[in-house]
Amino acid sequence: MRARTAIVCSVADQGVAALTNILVLVAAARLSTVDGFARFSAVYLVFTVLLGVSGAYTGQPLVLRRGTGEETRGACRSAAVFTLLAASAVGAPLAAVCLLVPGDTARALVMLGPVLPVVLGQDTLRYAFSTLQLPHLALLADVVRLGCVLAALATQSHGAGADRLVLVWGLSALPALLLSAVLLHRRTAGTPLRPGVLLRRGHLGRRFVVEFGVGNATSQLSVLGLGAAGTPLVVGALRGATTLFGPLNVLFTSATSFGPPLLGRITGDRRRVRATAVLAAVLAATAAAWATTLALLPEAAGRHLLGDTWPTAAALLPATGSQYAAMAVGTCGLLALRMLDPRTTLAVQVVFSLLAVVLMAGGYALAGVPGAAWGLCLGSVCKAAATWTRVARLSGRPAGGGDTLSASPAALRP
Template sequence: MAITANVATAGEFGQFSLGYAGLLLFLGAQRALIGETLLVKYSAAGALDPTARKAVLGASVLAAAAALPLLLTGAILTDESSRLLWLVIAASLPFVLVQDTLRYLFICEGSPSRALLIDGVWAVLSISSMVFVALNAGTVSAVVLCWGGGAAAALALGLVLGRALPSPRAGTRWLSANRNPGLRYLGEFSALNASTFVVLYLLAIPLGAAGVGALRAAQLLFSPLNTAFSAIKMAVIPELVRSRGTRVFRNRLIETFVIVAALAGFWGAVVMVLPASVGALLLGDTWQSASELRLPYFLQYVAMVPYTVLLAYYRSVQANRLSTLMRAVLAGLTLVLPLALAYAGGTPAAAWAFTVAVAAATVVGGIATLLSRSKSRTEHPHRSAPTDARAAAGR
């Protein structure tokens, strides 16, 4: 996104932000339905047989097939000058989704080195080609095409390493067999991220495309934390599942909190002292408006530290009611607060509203967890903490 922002005008970056937000929405939905279900239900089993791998990858193909028409609809509805950009984003979607499922599959099987390898190939190929295009006055569409091409190359390598090709028919059966908890996870994600997706489009009314672009650009400055938080949660859930009911479980939670907090503090400090010259190099024309939003986004990611750890805890013990509660609160506040405050205080007020929403949801989740654990200990004094949480939260 940084390279895209550097070659785009504020209006172009706003259009890219809308299309890219759609892609991320579908990617996150797949992760909830397939990826998180895979980690929660299959991590304790170790390596999966080829039939199971084909089924999981086939489920990802089905998810891409369902999402692709929606992005194509966006390409049809947008103005002609932005249509090619939307089409390139849509063309990248299937490769991104299936490659992401391969990452989850490798981590579930206890082979994180393979997941790192395919991600590394994607990063090297896409970044090098994107930089080349940007330095040679390439268009926004060409830059995004390089990104999608890197995903396709990484996918090809991942399929060779995984020794399996997607089977949509087997994927249908896999989705049916794992609809619980898959549909619940998808419902949680859909409520939360659909609200974020919808509010971005609604914010274009009071703020304009440039205002939405400023919000997305400010978030871009902290995007390494998004990647880090997601990767840590993805990596720690299998470890928590395997150590559930032991002392190692609690130690893993503490370690996760310390690591996530340290990353948030370090990167937040880096962004806050970022020189204007570097910011302009990263974001181009959008830097001036995005730089004013750094503080609320920094505090938002500070609030994301306990939120991330709580969500990993809920997944590992399948405390589904608690995760649904916390994410529902965040979804509701995300939909209402930014839009309301944007009309009152413009783009800065909208940024602060996102921060308040995350902080409030985290507080609600923490209090609900303490209350459920206290109740479980009273009802079942001889059970371990993870078992207590599972019994209290329900499945």
């Protein structure tokens, strides 16, 4: 497949996957009461964290492999099996423990347990197809999943409980998982199956999980903490606002997933940094334009999207839009750092992700949910400034070592 076609299919696949997540939340908001959507959002946040951990541990090291030989094909097969086993090992205890906990949110978490291998397994197969330079197969599977999930949720009546919606959403991914498994088996049958390799010391996924934990999961789990300490409505409000910016997550994910190998074709650290800075400006401008578009939506259109959650989510648009513009700059800054010296990104993620949590909690204490949203925005601004300050220092080093940096696992090994 030509590089241009592969890029188009990869970005389209990210778009379909993100659109699926957006429409799931939109459908849940329209089918649920405000309290019901808050519970569904809390469970979906748990899934989002587990999805990020799975992608960081299994998917990201996988896509750094070069070539499509027997070793790479075997690694894709092993990663798929490992994900199914690991998701089952996590989902079963989750369901068992939550059975003993009272409340509607706990019942919804019980339903998440058995569907976890389905949704995480299908996501890992997307990484496998990307690694094998077959992004059109990932796109095909994700289109199937989108159609199935929309058809399944369309059959639900208004007022359906969060537990039912979680189960329906999870099982609707089963056809896409089976299709992906068949397609992968045809291309990897007979290759070595060694899922235990992913548990060995030195596996790159451990480093990526730590970066994800401090960079992404921390803020999401802190939102859950605010909901537990204050009111569950804060989860629904913040989640509803961020749902509206789902298309930007597609661009961010595409940049971080496919940026290093594409930018690696540019010779010279400074030229790569300039290209990344241009990308940051484009993404930030896109975020600002999208926020403006959402702010101009009539209330009827907003309620059509998010139902009763729209008024609280709309009030957060200025803060969330500003946050996403800063996130665009920070994401590209981290991308530049990974190309210059991947060992520097972890410290930045730890310090400024924790700072964002502190600012969010402080903002909530001072001004409620809007204050929490502006606190998250300020945290993203600080991280963006820190990343590009570090980029400027590293890119000013004498030339010589930067051009040899590769996107291969060996180059990223801590």
